[in-house]
Amino acid sequence: MGVTPTTLTARIADGQSVTLDRAQLTRAATVVSVGAGTNGVGRDGIVIALMAALTESSLHLLSNEAAYPDSANYPNDGDGSDHDSLGLFQMRPSTAWGSVANLMDAEYDAEAFYGGPTGPNHGSPRGLLDITDWKLLPKGAAAQAVEVSAYPDRYAAYEPVAEAILNALATSSSSGSCGDQNPGSGVQLPPGFAGALIAAAQTQIGKPYVWGGGTYTGPSGVGSDGRGPGFDCSGLVLYAAYQASGGKLRLPHYSGAQMTYGQAVAWDDKQPGDLIFFTEPGASAPHHVAIYTGDGKILQAPRTGENVRYGTISEFAGQIMTVRRLGQ
Template sequence: MPARARRVAVCCGSRAWTRPFSDLMTKITGILLAFLVAIPSLGMLAVATLMNPSAVSCTVLADLSVGPIPDSLTARTRDGQSITIDRQQLTHAATIITVGAHTAGVGPTGVLIALMAGLTESTLRMLANPSAYPTSVEFPNDGIGSDHDSLGIFQMRPTAGWGGVADLMDPSYQARAFYGGPSGPNNGSPRGLLDFVGWQTLDPGVAAQAVEVSAHPNRYQNYQPVAEEVLRALTRAPTPSAADPHVPETSRIVFPLPDGTYTFASPFGWRTDPFTGKRTFHEGSDLAAAGGTPILAIADGVVAFAGPRGGYGNLIIIEHTVDGQPVASFYAHMWDMGIHVAVGNTVVAGQHIADVGSAGRSTGTHLHLEIHPGGATQPPVDAVQWLAAHDAKGLEGESIVPAGCVPTGR
């Protein structure tokens, strides 16, 4: 666990399009791609500072909010082939959509292009490649691939600079790398979608090829109808009769503060209350960190609460589905301007959702974290132990999903 010393703080967190391109179109595709490659300075975007949410903040598009994930979906490719996608593949699609929703400049068109690429390269499966990288099978995967040294949903190659094995076996990282741009992990090399000026004016298949640089550039258009159907199915608004919003199964669990930024302060359990001096039960785990340190969502989920609440000062509650069961995570003591999500926002694991502060019943800057298996109304458990039991990954700066939605009117 991270060890750099910080001021110790404690709190009392009481709960108070039909056929492949013609030869002519193929020539046009080649000309367009040659132009983009020959003039890279036109294709590069400025690199923003990852830890500065204002540099990359955006409003999450309502039409990219992921809803219920069906058990399967059947659609036809442009050449008439029927393809059925299962729930796991659709879960990866949901991650691609959600990351796109929180990446400035992507929008529905960019998400569609990413889905076309993922369907073409792997049929939206996270593929390991033990012949090239034996350790890749140690990460969660949906099968084995064998295309050179390619890995994952978008079949990205470590030798091409897309990232390491651990990076490329992470669906969220692969989506961020595909989109690229200021918040992408590769600083424009290799180039993601946003690193190509004018990508919005290209045929979606041409745009996908610009990122993938495939030896078979005309494949992507074939999957556009399937990608469109996936996007419609996963972002369809829930029916008015639905009692509660469906929270998709999370793709991973991460630690809520970046590696090297915190120390453990006050644990879960009985302790002496720092304000009253009495013996009380502390329902969270306190992680001391400097003010402004990014707070990360521990898992994919939906924001259920974001704002002031009693002794918590300011509080964020996120609802998750972990191993098929509901779980709620609480993040407390942020200052008033330290919240970067709003109720109803869909977030991804490792997303910068808030900044460490010291509001409410707090003696110094820190994160008070609670984990409630069963949902927000159920009793909490030891958050640190729960994270360890679920193999939570610590993230460094380049792996953090930037803040994507800053609430207005705060």
């Protein structure tokens, strides 16, 4: 993604005008980024997800203080009051969509909505990719198949708005500068940043892999096997970058979005402290990110059941590998 637009005006199916602000479009960018990095979703799947989020929350990450008072302690865009629903897609902890902490995370919400083999709910409840022949359904019906709403006809009205959002974000991405140190932020990284990045990540060796785990200040969440708190791959990177920059660099918690930061580096020119992104052949975004430490070695949060550890590039043979440099 490039720089998210400040505002966007579009019309729903009946012609009514809708204006979205920067905060809403930032949530939309998360939905788009997660969809782009999930095999099998494609453009239609992203449009369906945007239709659902527009309908359910107007692209706001909503807490629900009446049902879950602690939800207000998480970053949010306001308070909702629909039963015990939370987040962008108004998913319910009581129907096994995830914990309060999970559903107050926009990236988790998008991952859960898309579902499929890499989704956090493993098909129960069903995400979009868990619905047989979802591509054959009208987009509004596909959104309803995931949301199981009492008002199934609402989603279709937002298809033109979802299309307008996706087009606007694609335009900003193609015109934005991915070679900037941190697009749109003007962050100046200190000398020795690369070494500090590795050192910060090294302090977390042995912490468990936790899906969605990791904050700017340390590990978070609890793994499905009860171990925790810990990190996922992008969580480890955002933590290390924040620490190495003295709290100035706040990377997003998603590898596909992190790959838009820093400068592109040729494979033969990679240096310790560079980030390596791993993409499955045929996928449109990476599924994994690691910190290069030299001599073919990486520092990473690999996968469920493992800990933060050193590894080797050869573990990912056959995948597309992209190098980005945040700073020297």
